[in-house]
Amino acid sequence: MGTEFVRNAAGRIVPTEINGKEIIPFKGIGKHIPDGRKYGPPIHSSVHYPPDGNKVVPSLKEAMIQCGLRDGMTISSHHHLRNGDLISNEIFRIASELGIKDLVWFPSASFPCHEPIIEYLKDGTIDHIEGSMNGPLGRFTSQGKMKGTGVLRSHGGRYQAVQDGEVQIDIAIIAAPTSDPFGNANGLYGPSACGGLGYALADYQYAHRIIIVTDNLVRFPCLPMQIVGNYVDCVVAVDKIGIPEKIVSGTTRITTSPDRLFLAELTAGFCDEAGLIHDGFSFQTGAGGTSLAIGTYFHKILKERGIKARFASGGSTQYIVKMLEDGCLDYILDAQTFDLDSVRSMRENPNHTDLSIFNCYDYHGKGNFTTMMDVVILGATEVDVNFNGNVVTHSDGYLLHGIGGWQNALFGRNVIIPIPLFRDRIPVIRDEVTTLCGPGELIDVIVTERGIAINPLRTDLIEKVKDSDLPIKTIRELKEEAEKICGKPSPPEFEEKTIAAIKWVDGTVIDIVRQIREQVSSK
Amino acid sequence: METTGTAGNKGKGVRSDCIVTIELAQTGGIEIELNSKVGKLYSDHILGLCKEEMAFFEIENARVRIEDSGALHFVLAARIEAAVKECIDTQKEYLLEMIPDNLYQTAKDRYRRSRLYLPGNTPSFMINAGIHRSDGIILDLEDAVAPAKKHEARLLVRNALRQVNFYGAERMVRINQVPMGLEDLHYVIPHNVNVILVPKCESADEIIKVEQEIAKISREKGIESPVYIMPIIESALGVIKAFEIAISSPNVVALAIGLEDYTADLGAQRTREGHETFFARSQIVNAARAAGIQPIDSVFSDVSDMEALKENVLESKSLGFDGMGCIHPRQIEVIHKYYAPDDLEITRAKNIMNAFHEAADKGLGVVSLGSKMIDPPVVKRAQRTIDLAIKAGKCSVDWRDKHGN
Numbered sequence: 001m002g003t004e005f006v007r008n009a010a011g012r013i014v015p016t017e018i019n020g021k022e023i024i025p026f027k028g029i030g031k032h033i034p035d036g037r038k039y040g041p042p043i044h045s046s047v048h049y050p051p052d053g054n055k056v057v058p059s060l061k062e063a064m065i066q067c068g069l070r071d072g073m074t075i076s077s078h079h080h081l082r083n084g085d086l087i088s089n090e091i092f093r094i095a096s097e098l099g100i101k102d103l104v105w106f107p108s109a110s111f112p113c114h115e116p117i118i119e120y121l122k123d124g125t126i127d128h129i130e131g132s133m134n135g136p137l138g139r140f141t142s143q144g145k146m147k148g149t150g151v152l153r154s155h156g157g158r159y160q161a162v163q164d165g166e167v168q169i170d171i172a173i174i175a176a177p178t179s180d181p182f183g184n185a186n187g188l189y190g191p192s193a194c195g196g197l198g199y200a201l202a203d204y205q206y207a208h209r210i211i212i213v214t215d216n217l218v219r220f221p222c223l224p225m226q227i228v229g230n231y232v233d234c235v236v237a238v239d240k241i242g243i244p245e246k247i248v249s250g251t252t253r254i255t256t257s258p259d260r261l262f263l264a265e266l267t268a269g270f271c272d273e274a275g276l277i278h279d280g281f282s283f284q285t286g287a288g289g290t291s292l293a294i295g296t297y298f299h300k301i302l303k304e305r306g307i308k309a310r311f312a313s314g315g316s317t318q319y320i321v322k323m324l325e326d327g328c329l330d331y332i333l334d335a336q337t338f339d340l341d342s343v344r345s346m347r348e349n350p351n352h353t354d355l356s357i358f359n360c361y362d363y364h365g366k367g368n369f370t371t372m373m374d375v376v377i378l379g380a381t382e383v384d385v386n387f388n389g390n391v392v393t394h395s396d397g398y399l400l401h402g403i404g405g406w407q408n409a410l411f412g413r414n415v416i417i418p419i420p421l422f423r424d425r426i427p428v429i430r431d432e433v434t435t436l437c438g439p440g441e442l443i444d445v446i447v448t449e450r451g452i453a454i455n456p457l458r459t460d461l462i463e464k465v466k467d468s469d470l471p472i473k474t475i476r477e478l479k480e481e482a483e484k485i486c487g488k489p490s491p492p493e494f495e496e497k498t499i500a501a502i503k504w505v506d507g508t509v510i511d512i513v514r515q516i517r518e519q520v521s522s523k
Numbered sequence: 524m525e526t527t528g529t530a531g532n533k534g535k536g537v538r539s540d541c542i543v544t545i546e547l548a549q550t551g552g553i554e555i556e557l558n559s560k561v562g563k564l565y566s567d568h569i570l571g572l573c574k575e576e577m578a579f580f581e582i583e584n585a586r587v588r589i590e591d592s593g594a595l596h597f598v599l600a601a602r603i604e605a606a607v608k609e610c611i612d613t614q615k616e617y618l619l620e621m622i623p624d625n626l627y628q629t630a631k632d633r634y635r636r637s638r639l640y641l642p643g644n645t646p647s648f649m650i651n652a653g654i655h656r657s658d659g660i661i662l663d664l665e666d667a668v669a670p671a672k673k674h675e676a677r678l679l680v681r682n683a684l685r686q687v688n689f690y691g692a693e694r695m696v697r698i699n700q701v702p703m704g705l706e707d708l709h710y711v712i713p714h715n716v717n718v719i720l721v722p723k724c725e726s727a728d729e730i731i732k733v734e735q736e737i738a739k740i741s742r743e744k745g746i747e748s749p750v751y752i753m754p755i756i757e758s759a760l761g762v763i764k765a766f767e768i769a770i771s772s773p774n775v776v777a778l779a780i781g782l783e784d785y786t787a788d789l790g791a792q793r794t795r796e797g798h799e800t801f802f803a804r805s806q807i808v809n810a811a812r813a814a815g816i817q818p819i820d821s822v823f824s825d826v827s828d829m830e831a832l833k834e835n836v837l838e839s840k841s842l843g844f845d846g847m848g849c850i851h852p853r854q855i856e857v858i859h860k861y862y863a864p865d866d867l868e869i870t871r872a873k874n875i876m877n878a879f880h881e882a883a884d885k886g887l888g889v890v891s892l893g894s895k896m897i898d899p900p901v902v903k904r905a906q907r908t909i910d911l912a913i914k915a916g917k918c919s920v921d922w923r924d925k926h927g928n
Binding site for chain 2: 261
């Protein structure tokens with residue numbers, strides 16, 4: 001093995017090559033400025049497409065063959081159907097049946113429903129995944145069982161990689177809840193309605209071939225055209241693209257855990273004391289239980305004061321929709337639609353609009369929306385005493401989550417991470433994160449149930465809350481408090497093998513994940 | 524004694540706990556089989572603790588199996604000790620360090636608006652209980668613990684009293700009904716418990732027995748800090764004897780009522796209007812006030828209905844109660860908010876306090892407001908109203924400096 005390793009600007013040791021391709025080590029925030037031109041897909045001609053606009057092909061298998069499926073190709077799919085997605089597994093079942101080998105799966109995210117993909121990683125149909133490796137796929141990858149090396153990117157990083165030509169998609173297969181025979185499609189209608197299709201934007205703009213798979217084929221024209229048919233090669237109609245109750249994610253229920261509600265209230269209280277909640281402010285909260293609860297506390301504060309937020313971005317949920325309908329919020333800019341109420345709202349309310357990843361997150365665009373966001377609430381599996389954050393591995397070293405929009409959202413004005421000080425017995429604040437996903441200079445506040453730590457770089461925030469009743473502590477104090485309760489954990493042990501690379505938003509490699517050393521449980 | 528012992532919990536939904544099985548052997552040393560959710564990070568700690576405890580209890584040969592779902596040190600230690608004590612007869616106690624944060628005392632007349640019940644054998648509820656800032660937390664050895672689990676719960680509660688920081692909440696333990704509860708005292712009194720709750724109390728005699736046992740243990744262990752007693756009245760007979768119970772010992776600081784058992788004892792159904800419990804509640808308030816202690820109301824069991832809880836609190840306050848039990852942390856805020864004095868009460872209290880301070884400034888021995896003379900107990904009560912209002916955020920600490928009104 002001739003792979004060389006270098007220390008990147010974040011102090012992490014990374015290889016100079018991943019999957020046989022040279023990589024650029026992380027240089028620091030805003031330091032890597034690429035030159036050259038964007039990637040361009042081949043030129044096509046209308047000559048090759050039916051003048052009646054009917055691109056319908058009888059089956060996904062035929063469509064894949066027609067699009068020239070062969071060994072080593074990069075195949076993309078998208079996660080707007082979330083844990084109810086029936087198409088991704090089907091793609092690789094077909095490829096395996098056709099005896100195709102060494103594909104690269106390039107999903108915008110994976111879910112537990114994609115566990116069957118493990119079979120196709122084992123039989124050689126797929127060489128590796130570039131996307132997220134969640135749950136069972138992450139465990140499989142951590143154990144060193146994937147042939148190639150995984151590459152994890154943020155949502156914005158995925159767009160950047162496609163746009164910059166780092167990843168060239170041979171066939172993009174887009175599951176669309178409604179489509180016409182020409183390939184104009186949207187996610188608003190049909191039995192598998194999921195809201196927006198923003199994650200697929202890079203794919204239909206830049207992929208060589210595009211297949212739309214739908215279970216609601218309507219006559220031309222399908223409006224609105226969230227996906228424009230002029231990019232599309234074929235359309236396949238199937239019985240079912242998704243399981244509706246799993247498309248509407250379970251994460252949209254507000255937490256009932258008293259500890260998490262406490263954390264949510266404390267976080268909202270902090271934002272209020274720090275003067276971040278004002279007329280016209282903007283925010284992004286995730287769809288996790290604590291995050292949703294923070295949104296409802298924001299709502300309460302806005303309503304009590306009779307003021308309004310200008311826009312909410314990121315994922316939409318019934319709670320955010322309620323704010324909009326209640327007159328406490330002007331706009332929802334929606335990159336991911338988490339529940340049926342949000343789908344309905346997007347369909348009916350012109351102030352609730354779908355948003356592409358390009359708009360909100362692409363770092364190699366002419367700016368993006370995130371830097372205009374006042375308050376960004378994020379999660380983390382770990383943070384460290386330098387405010388660095390990890391979202392992909394757990395403290396025991398297993399790769400279990402994707403990056404999602406997390407890295408991109410770090411560019412918000414005030415990035416706040418509410419997390420319990422420890423989970424089960426595991427402290428969340430470490431000397432050094434197991435895997436570096438986001439540099440500490442972008443993370444402003446860590447809120448735990450036992451105290452709030454403000455990044456020393458944010459002297460303005462420290463000043464604003466210094467006379468409040470909030471339990472402000474240093475991050476080291478919080479770390480020590482957790483270790484007093486839990487004991488100091490031993491560091492996880494790794495093998496030499498690199499199993500995944502973590503990309504930064506500009507395409508450089510900020511860290512890698514190594515294969516876990518599995519220990520025998522008895523002694 | 525058996526040659527095997529088991530303690531702890533496992534299964535779906537069990538967190539921060541473990542189950543330990545010990546099988547004594549003749550040879551082979553200590554063999555530990557550990558299966559832990561946090562094994563990668565804590566197996567050295569867990570194995571080390573287990574070996575240390577085995578050595579402490581002088582067990583040389585045993586097979587130990589630990590299935591761990593993220594238990595903290597104090598939980599593991601308690602579970603191992605409980606399993607050991609099923610196998611061997613010993614008076615030894617494996618005591619963990621008493622963390623300095625836990626060495627506080629409380630006062631007889633401190634606020635007892637809310638007290639949060641924590642099942643005595645469920646560690647996951649104990650760990651974060653203090654962050655919710657109830658006035659008291661109760662480690663419950665009685666109804667929340669199954670009969671077969673009583674012993675292991677005592678050890679867990681003992682370890683929690685030494686190691687879990689409840690951030691200033693009054694540290695209470697509900698023992699089992701006397702006489703069984705007298706044995707519980709041995710596991711908690713030496714570990715800085717502030718209040719003992721005596722359930723299903725029906726006579727002054729029970730309180731005297733509890734008090735004598737506490738005194739005996741305190742003498743043996745050289746403990747000087749006071750341990751207060753809160754009897755819980757839960758039967759018709761208890762209600763009739765309420766005053767007798769309230770004055771049975773100078774250490775009785777509050778009288779509480781438990782309405783579930785009480786209505787069952789009456790043979791009545793609990794209704795929303797609560798006519799069936801009106802007499803008992805009033806009797807408790809009267810007995811407690813006559814004895815100069817705090818009357819404390821029953822818990823409200825529908826944890827999802829905050830509106831009904833609010834009504835319940837307002838009614839309770841109007842009857843004269845000072846506080847109530849909580850079975851869920853979310854209830855605490857509502858309880859504190861609505862037991863707090865209302866605006867009229869606060870204004871009246873401020874007027875009284877202003878009159879008092881003016882009289883003091885002028886060197887007058889008699890305080891008067893308008894044409895009324897004000898007695899010292901009225902002043903004391905006004906001060907307490909203001910303190911409560913401050914605690915509830917309805918009045919600023921420096922209200923006199925700022926506004927003088």
